[in-house]
Amino acid sequence: MNNNFKKVVSLVLTAFVLMTSLITQPFTAQASGELELKAESAILVDAGTGKVLYAKNPDQALPPASMTKMMTEYLVWEAVENGQIGWDTTTQISDYAYSISSNNDFSGVGLRQQKDYTVQELYDAMAINSDNATSIALAELIAGSEGEFVKLMNQKGEEMGLTDFKFVNSTGLDNKDLGDNYPEGTDPLATNLLSARSSALLAYHLVTDYPEALEISKIPQTQFDGQTINNWNYMLPHEGANLEQFYYEGVDGLKTGNTDLAGYTFTGTAKRDNTRLISVVMKTSTIEERFEETKKLLDYGFSNFQAEELFPAGFQLEGEETIPVAKGKESAINVSINEAINIPIKADEAEMYSIQYHIDEDKLNEDGELVAPIEKGEVIGTAELVYDGEAEYGYIFGDTSSQVDLVTNEAVEKSNWFMLTLGAIGDFFANLFTTVVDWIKGLFS
Structure with missing residues (x-):
């Protein structure tokens, strides 16, 4: 009796494992998104x-x-x-x-x-x-x-x-x-x-x-x-x-x-x-x-897949909301993306997407500043959508489709000649002071 009971228990456990395998395998394949296609x-x-x-x-x-x-x-x-x-x-x-x-x-x-x-x-x-x-x-x-x-x-x-x-x-x-x-x-x-x-x-x-x-x-x-x-x-x-x-x-x-x-x-x-x-x-x-x-x-x-708005129009990347401005009445300007980024994504993958700015180098001076005057809505670069998942296939017409324009949120007028002159004088003396300090330091080094 004891041996028969052990055999029955063993058969039941084996059947349970097989049933569990049959139930979970299709679900796992679907959830992973893997496709086995008979096409070259x-x-x-x-x-x-x-x-x-x-x-x-x-x-x-x-x-x-x-x-x-x-x-x-x-x-x-x-x-x-x-x-x-x-x-x-x-x-x-x-x-x-x-x-x-x-x-x-x-x-x-x-x-x-x-x-x-x-x-x-x-x-x-x-x-x-x-x-x-x-x-x-x-x-x-x-x-x-x-x-x-x-x-x-x-x-x-x-x-x-x-x-x-x-x-x-x-x-x-x-x-x-x-x-x-x-x-x-x-x-x-x-x-x-x-x-x-x-x-x-x-x-x-x-x-x-x-x-x-x-x-x-x-x-x-x-x-x-x-x-x-x-x-x-x-x-x-x-x-x-x-x-x-x-x-x-x-x-x-x-x-x-x-x-x-x-x-x-x-x-x-x-x-x-x-x-x-x-x-x-x-x-x-x-x-x-x-x-x-x-x-x-x-x-x-x-x-x-389902369509989702990952980043709305006007979105600003944290820590990069502004860009410094030279020769303007304001010292910095707010920037944001000019249109929403809406693409089909897998469920629960929204957190895998981020944005990376690419500022047009031709728009910047040697100090990395935009130069006034600047118009509202001026395109100063692009914002690229970055995916941190395993499989990224891009777009049918090229990777540029994962980018939207980065624009200015307001206008900045060019500062008047008097303020520009004062600024230039201030920069001159600031540079002169720095040079003198460095020279004195050199005497004692």
């Missing part, structure tokens, strides 16, 4: 501030496949905004675009020649169905040829501040798949390249500059030229399709991609309440995996 590269960004919330190999340049079309979409919106084309502008399909559309390997919408298509129709097919031939048709309409359009793509990428990128065509296909039609000025064996960071930054510019693009990218299914076309973004609410497992509340874009070289890629975006996140996963193995990994990123962002 990934990034998660808060679209409101550009703050990077998570990154995995974010600067590795990889083939983006049809995520390339985000740049084509941007340039279409820009051309419409500039009045170069309109949504009702019509164009016909070139032999090149037709050859791509009629190729079953590219699963096109089946464009027809000698038919007028509007920019709106072509854009919808590109943005919703990821059609390649419509992308080429739009590129040719805007720039005259895809080769010239590629130049615009790379120029715009530089303007946006993209890093680790190169565009060689408007679609995301490999140039070798285009045969003799590869864009002039590009390598016939080249492919587009984007890092996850650049993909997210491109998406940021698209949804920020042209938020109307989301009204199209969120359409799960539509009609084109008498046929039904579907959106490859399974995280949208696809009715009548067995895709409910991928649906994610708040998702309204943005662009999927797939080639043999790129694997399965996805730049997603979702908005809940007042928070919009942008996610990128690159080189996942399957269609399902790219959405599963995106879900992990979005869950991580929405569950672990």
Whole structure:
């Protein structure tokens, strides 16, 4: 009996330990914020501030496949905004675009020649169905040829501040798949390249500059030229399709991609309440995996971060509230930050953030003083947000985003000539006295 009792107790304790482990392990992983992603590269960004919330190999340049079309979409919106084309502008399909559309390997919408298509129709097919031939048709309409359009793509990428990128065509296909039609000025064996960071930054510019693009990218299914076309973004609410497992509340874009070289890629975006996140996963193995990994990123962002005002406008760093002033009616001036610092942070991490001043050296004299006259609200430097935690990913458009202007709180007039003269005389005798004292000390040393 005694041995049996010991065995029962041992089994109960073992079961208790296992149950405790099963209960606490998922919680610990979530609390630590660690993500195990099945993607070669990934990034998660808060679209409101550009703050990077998570990154995995974010600067590795990889083939983006049809995520390339985000740049084509941007340039279409820009051309419409500039009045170069309109949504009702019509164009016909070139032999090149037709050859791509009629190729079953590219699963096109089946464009027809000698038919007028509007920019709106072509854009919808590109943005919703990821059609390649419509992308080429739009590129040719805007720039005259895809080769010239590629130049615009790379120029715009530089303007946006993209890093680790190169565009060689408007679609995301490999140039070798285009045969003799590869864009002039590009390598016939080249492919587009984007890092996850650049993909997210491109998406940021698209949804920020042209938020109307989301009204199209969120359409799960539509009609084109008498046929039904579907959106490859399974995280949208696809009715009548067995895709409910991928649906994610708040998702309204943005662009999927797939080639043999790129694997399965996805730049997603979702908005809940007042928070919009942008996610990128690159080189996942399957269609399902790219959405599963995106879900992990979005869950991580929405569950672990909340916007918080860390430092209000007018905040003054303790011990550095004033800066000395030379040649002014006042000997010092108050300074503060000119705008609030509001970023998404993890719960209970507010104390890990501090501010560090960087005074513009060109504003100071050799004694480290500001020189009057000084205007109220004059920018005399920056205040940098400093994080004392373990993982700091910065901002999608550079570390300067963690800085705000440091300004003067009031004006200081220049002192009149009489007071300046008295001050100069006082400084002269003070320096003379110091020199004499030092000389006398030297006699007795």
